[in-house]
Amino acid sequence: MKLTRIAACAVLAAAALSLAACATSAAPAPTASSIGGDVIAPVTMAADDLQGATVDLLVGQVLxxxxxxxxxxxxxxxxxxxxxxxxxxGRTDGSAEFNPGVEAVGAGTTDVTMTNSDGGIQPLRFTVVVTEK
Structure with missing residues (x-):
């Protein structure tokens, strides 16, 4: 009888420890304020639409x-x-594809030229104007 009580207590203690391990809380998802400021949505454009275009971005924003x-x-x-x-x-990583882009890093205006390795495609030339947030 005494051995049965000891075994039962051991099982209950193991179960309690298992449940305690499951009860840990997950860290909260980062927010804009916890990662250093406001999140700026990217500007998305097709490569075909960039020839001769002027694209306005904010510092930290991505085309x-x-x-x-x-x-x-x-x-x-x-x-x-x-x-x-x-x-x-741009790159392919497993089944995920990441588009090429331009990241705005400081206020000013700059020209961008993109070329394609497939050949026969004229270089894309466009202007990026970056302003402070």
């Missing part, structure tokens, strides 16, 4: 460039003034 039927990693880009904006190459 997301959709490539249509062309591979996201087939474009390279040059930004005339890296203190105003930087080019972000």
């Amino acid at each position: 997301n460039i959709t490539t249509g039927d062309l591979a996201v990693d087939s474009y390279t880009g040059q930004v005339a003034d890296a203190e105003v904006a930087t080019f972000v190459e």
